[in-house]
Amino acid sequence: MQWKIWVPVLLALAVFAGVVIADTATTTMTWVVPSAKAHTITYGAACSTSNFYFVESDAWDGNAVIDGNAVLIRPNSSSSGGVTTRCQGDKLAPIRINNTGNVTEDINADMNAALTGTDFNSLVLKVWMGTGVGCGAGEADANGYGGWEANCSATGPVTETTCYAFNAAHAVTSILLIDNLPSGDTNQICFSGDFNGVRGGVASGSFQRIFTTRTN
Amino acid sequence: MAKKASASKSGFSVSKNAWMIAGIVIVVAALGLISFWAGNPSGFSVLMGENSFQPASNTVSPTSYAVRQQYFEEVFRPRRNEYHLFQQASDFLKISISQVPAYFDLQKESDIFADLPAVAPDFSETAYLLASGKLFSIGLLDENYYKEPEFYPGFKDNGLKYWTQPDPKYWGVNGYGTYPAEQSDILIRGQREDFTAIVFFYASWGVQTYQGVTISPTSETSKYFDVSVSPQTFLLEPTFPKFYKNWAQRVVITGKLKPDTNSGNYTLGFNVIVPPKESVSVWQLKYKSLYYDAASSFSPAGYPVSFNIEVQ
Numbered sequence: 001m002q003w004k005i006w007v008p009v010l011l012a013l014a015v016f017a018g019v020v021i022a023d024t025a026t027t028t029m030t031w032v033v034p035s036a037k038a039h040t041i042t043y044g045a046a047c048s049t050s051n052f053y054f055v056e057s058d059a060w061d062g063n064a065v066i067d068g069n070a071v072l073i074r075p076n077s078s079s080s081g082g083v084t085t086r087c088q089g090d091k092l093a094p095i096r097i098n099n100t101g102n103v104t105e106d107i108n109a110d111m112n113a114a115l116t117g118t119d120f121n122s123l124v125l126k127v128w129m130g131t132g133v134g135c136g137a138g139e140a141d142a143n144g145y146g147g148w149e150a151n152c153s154a155t156g157p158v159t160e161t162t163c164y165a166f167n168a169a170h171a172v173t174s175i176l177l178i179d180n181l182p183s184g185d186t187n188q189i190c191f192s193g194d195f196n197g198v199r200g201g202v203a204s205g206s207f208q209r210i211f212t213t214r215t216n
Numbered sequence: 217m218a219k220k221a222s223a224s225k226s227g228f229s230v231s232k233n234a235w236m237i238a239g240i241v242i243v244v245a246a247l248g249l250i251s252f253w254a255g256n257p258s259g260f261s262v263l264m265g266e267n268s269f270q271p272a273s274n275t276v277s278p279t280s281y282a283v284r285q286q287y288f289e290e291v292f293r294p295r296r297n298e299y300h301l302f303q304q305a306s307d308f309l310k311i312s313i314s315q316v317p318a319y320f321d322l323q324k325e326s327d328i329f330a331d332l333p334a335v336a337p338d339f340s341e342t343a344y345l346l347a348s349g350k351l352f353s354i355g356l357l358d359e360n361y362y363k364e365p366e367f368y369p370g371f372k373d374n375g376l377k378y379w380t381q382p383d384p385k386y387w388g389v390n391g392y393g394t395y396p397a398e399q400s401d402i403l404i405r406g407q408r409e410d411f412t413a414i415v416f417f418y419a420s421w422g423v424q425t426y427q428g429v430t431i432s433p434t435s436e437t438s439k440y441f442d443v444s445v446s447p448q449t450f451l452l453e454p455t456f457p458k459f460y461k462n463w464a465q466r467v468v469i470t471g472k473l474k475p476d477t478n479s480g481n482y483t484l485g486f487n488v489i490v491p492p493k494e495s496v497s498v499w500q501l502k503y504k505s506l507y508y509d510a511a512s513s514f515s516p517a518g519y520p521v522s523f524n525i526e527v528q
Contacts (some may be wrong), residue, residue: 025355025468029399029413029523033349036369038393039516040420042386049389049508092385097514100420101393102369106517176517184374189514 038101044094046077047087052094054123054193055081060145071194074135074144090143093130093188099181107178107187111166123193126152127177128163130188136160148192163192292343294366296329304380320379320457328379328458329365336360343367346396354396355414355468362416363464365455368395375421378456388456390512391420392427392488392520400524403473410472415521418464419452426503427452427510428491431467431521437484441525443471449491451499452510469521479527485519 043049058081059070075094078085087094099105111125128147130136136146147158152165157179166172178187281287302325306313317323336342342361345351347369365371378388394415401411419427430449437443446468453460471484490496490509499507 025412025414027353027355027414028408028411029401030352031349031396031399034346034369034396035398036393036395037397037516037518037520038368038370038391038395038418038420040388040391040422041512041514042388042422044386048387049512095514096386098374098391098420098422099516100370100374100391100422101397101516103397107514108517110513110515174517177514183370 035103036101037103037105038099039105039107040098040100042096042098043087044092044096045087046085047075047094048077051077052087053077053079053081054191054195055079056195057081058086068195071150071192072138072145072148073193073195075191075193086144088135088144088190090137090146091134092144093135093190095189095191096130096186097178097181097189098186099183102183104180104182106176107181109166109175109177111172111175123167123195125166126163126192126194127166128154128158128190129160129178130190131160132188135188135190144190145192147190291340292347292366293340294329294335294364296326299325299376301325301328301376301379305382308381319382322457330458331461332365332459333359333363335364339364339367354416355412357414357466359464359466362418362466363461365421365459367416368393368418371421375455378422388420388422388424389508390425390427390510391423392429392452392510393418393420394520397520398522398524400526402526402528404528405473405479410470411523411525413469413471413523415467415469416464417450417452417467419455422456423452424454424456425506425508426454426499427508428496428499429465429510430489430491430495431469431486432489434485434487434519437486440474440477440482441471441484442474443469443484445469445486449495454506469523471523471525473527477527482525482527484523484525486521488515488520 043052053076054073055076055078056068056070056073058073058076060072060074074086074088076082076085077087086092097107109127126148128135131146135144137143138145138148147161147163149163152163154162154164156164156176158164158177164175164177166175177189181187281290302313302316302320305316305319309316309319311319317325322328336358339361342351342357343366346354361367365375394417396415399413399415401413403409403411417429417431428449428451431445432448433441433443433445447465450465451462452465453462455463469486488511490511491499496507496509
């Protein structure tokens, strides 16, 4: 009988339709004009989220002795430091943020995880905006310290010549770093990891600190 | 009767048919050349050995089409054979175009899009409707839409630059996008107390890594709504130097009013957080130096995904 042929066909169609329907969803939401919030973070040279070290022997301030009190230390992709693995200079920024969406964005920084466990007299992470080419010059003969200040003066968005200081005693969560970054635009972020003294006496050994842009 | 003089008398004989064929070949070649110059304004200079490539603009103007339907079909249409990314990269880097594939670790330009699904026939019109704020049933859109980079605003203006103006001093480690990032709904107690949303989550342009993503509602959101995110944890694959198969993900977010949620306006926020250790360890082992968490210390302010819900 012919209907016996159609039964399995209809069953197959019903199953197929079920599969197709299950893969779709009836949405209830609306919008005026859909916004795409998107960003790309690029790193200079070989630096990355986890390869981002401040090594005291890299300090430019002439105080490269490893005793925990040097300043003007550029990020390095190697925990051993060194010239060839630096990722910051007057023509190189360690981090760039590109707004790849279709809306103007503010860029926040959350350093809570990076500085957890660091006491007040330990690492002070100074952050400023790059020049578009790199991180400026700054101190005489130094490259990449254009926005470094002994005492950072930025309280909000940073500039090419003013920095914001993150440390365990200073606000580190949801800090407005860059305001109004237009769609398609890119800003550079520059750093110095300053060691602000030791905990009683001169310590031996290395004072490498790992700065990670991971949030865990 | 004298024999008719033969053309072969001089030792050179060309038949009538041969002349006709030669004439046809010359005309066809001329037409082809004219067509080439017409479609490629720099064609003549290219033939003369000058490197003055002028890429076609990626901007499609409605005033170019008397029939607006044509504009709707063109404005978002992927025109990948017209991007000429490698030629532009060659000009920018001042290297021979033959060196460009190796520069990007690819075989040819089409490799950039080779792993993507086929573009839907009505892709351009659909993407246009969505971008214009006229299409809301995005739950019906499959990967033939949301896994095409041209689906997302800004790809042609911002995304193609990663190939046409590459800068080897930098490499893309993190970055993601959400679309539509901000959505709205009205819930009425006793009538409709739940919502369903779709958000397309994608690795941003130029990212070379595999990014682990977990989407988490804020505590405030969970205080007033029971929400579900599916999938909650997933991996975004790279978008550079080519688009990998799973560079974009469709996320379904559903929510229901809690019994004691009062009337009012609520902003539901969803953050990107570090995935569970079990997932991270698997991905780290598989992708090694190219695995990173999508969550970063630097990110756009506000929530990557937010819903404005009015409860009546």
